[in-house]
Amino acid sequence: MTKKTKGSQSRGDEASANRPRCRWCRRVLTNRSGPGRPKVFCSQACRQWDWVSRQRARELQISENELVVARRELDRLYDDLYVLSCAIEDTDRELGAGRPTVASLQEALRWLLDAARPLHNRTVAPHRDSP
Ligand SMILES: [Zn+2]
Secondary structure, eight states: OOOOOTTOOOTTSHHHHTSOBOTTTOOBOOOOOSSSSOOOOSSHHHHHHHHHHHHHHHHHTOOTTOOOOOHHHHHHHHHHHHHHHHHHHHHHHHHHSSSOOHHHHHHHHHHHHHHHGGGTTOOOOOSSSOO
16 A cells, blocks of 8 residues: 555655654654754753763763663564564565455554554663662
8 A cells, every 4th residue: 555645745755855853762852943052952851861871881981872771671672673564474474465445454554554553653761760
């Protein structure tokens, strides 16, 4: 399914690919007009996490481009990505199987959304308690 409504702006859109993104969470930044420095972060929380990660990198004498992440957080992310991957494969199979029914497509869509929701707005934080 590739049909999109005119003007839709999902993360994967060509238009959003070239727009400035938050330096921490990589979300597309909203346009800001007026004077002042261009926006670098989408939120104060992202600004703080970025600062914390740079401090942590200095403490550990690693590059600012490297990040120490809690194993459990990475495991959780990989688990959720695995579930999403399974949902994509199942949905692809459903779409490729003859003539799927409306009910089977609804079920596939629900499964896909259930698998994607845990990743919606997910961010990865550096290994430290809250900023
Ligand atoms: Zn952000």
